[in-house]
Amino acid sequence: MTEENQPPTVRVFIALAPPDEAKDELARALAPAYEAYPRLRWNRIEDWHITLAFLGQLPATTAPQLVDPLAALARTRRALRLSLRGGGHFDERVLWSGIEGEVDELHRLTADVREVVGQCGVVFEDRVFRPHLTLARARRDDVSSVREAAEGLAGFVGRPWLTARLHLVASNVGRGPGPIRYRDIAAWDFDGGR
Helix, strand or coil: CCHHHCCCEEEEEEEECCCHHHHHHHHHHHHHHHHHCCCCEECCHHHCCEEEEEEEEEECCCHHHHHHHHHHHHHHCCCCEEEEEEEEEECCCEEEEEEEECHHHHHHHHHHHHHHHHHCCCCCCCCCCCCEEEEEECCCCCCCHHHHHHHHCCCCECCCEECCEEEEEEECCCCCCCCCCEEEEEEEECCCCC
């Protein structure tokens, strides 16, 4: 994208992404729900992530200012062992899979990420962190699909995996029709355990 085509703002968040094997395992468990609830707005599997800090719409010039401080943080942290487990929903509108494993360390990482963002002068809504992986959203006229799909995931237990990288992500929400698309602005390996 050329500089003159660059939008004045970008929607930004900081996240972890499960490895492809973990996402594929969950996608197989979701196969009956994909078939049973085609009207849910399913997130693209390649975009599944665990949001640590949602920063919202920022001036396009702000996101690059986060790169060096977040890279420095990632260099000091080790990979965490996590897994995906079960399913649930927020207000019968958002379907998610839960996160297990080193959740206390995940909370500490989240707090550190948010502290770095604040030190960079970025103002954002500091929501309570509830570790999850968003899978789908219900349409306004659908009051049962998310709840039923969550019940179908109740017995799902994914294999453990290691977090590989910290991601600074931009999304195109509100930039035209079609699904939300995500792209890494930057991503860094966790080097603290080496």
